[in-house]
Amino acid sequence: MSTEEEIENLKFPIGEFEIPEQVSVENIRNYIDEVARLPQALIEEVEHLDQDQLQMVYRPEGWNIRQLVHHIADSHMSAFMRFKWALTEDEPTIKAFNEKGFAELADSKFTPVTLSLGFLKALHAKWIILLENMSTEDFERxxxxxESGFRYSLKQSLANYAWHGKHHLEHIIELKKRKGWD
Incomplete structure (x- = not known):
């Protein structure tokens, strides 16, 4: 395997996200379950890591574990708001955010991961209540x-965030395996 392929595997350990053309009710249920499981899965993967381990990057030129955890919190907070905007406004243009810039801010570089883990637990609890009470029509909003001008349905967005959580969780899991931290 070439170095380029190795980097690509480190970047996308579960593969790149592909927007699903068809999303069934069963798919939606599975995505909701994945979103619901993420906070506890993250807690289990990082709660026993020490400060040096939290500073380890999962790939060359990638973020460290601390930044990954804070990034997931930032990203999923944004996702939750995107859902609320789409449910209360007619096809809103959402606000994008500078992920790399956010990851370099003090709250991502120095804050204990326990703050974002607790935040994710609370945020996902609220998000799951919202998701479980959405109608089939709501998921079509x-x-x-x-930046892209792309029109995302909420069911496509849910698929994306279910993937997003697993994607970054796998970064942590794979780094721990490579370092022998299991």
Missing amino acids: TFIHP
């Missing part, structure tokens, strides 16, 4: 991403 859309928002527009300002």
Whole structure:
């Protein structure tokens, strides 16, 4: 395997996200379950890591574990708001955010991961209540991403965030395996 392929595997350990063309009610239920499981799975993977381990990057030029945990919290907070906007406005253009810039801010570089883990637990609890009370029609509602102009349905967005959580969780799991921290 070439170095380029190795980096790509480190970047996307579960593969890149592909927007599903068809999303069934069963798919939606599975995505909701994945979103619901994420906070506890993250807690279990990082709660016993020491400060040096939290500073380890999962790939060259990647974020460290601390930044990954805070990034997930930032990203999923944004996702929750995107859902609320799409449910209360007619096809809103959502606000994008500078993920790399956010990861370099003090709250991502120095804050204990326990704050974002607790935040994710509370945020996901609220998000799950929202998701479980949405109708099939609600999942068809859309928002527009300002950078791409792409119109995302909420069911596509849910698929994306279910993938997103697993994607970053796998970064942590794979790094722990490579370092022998299991």
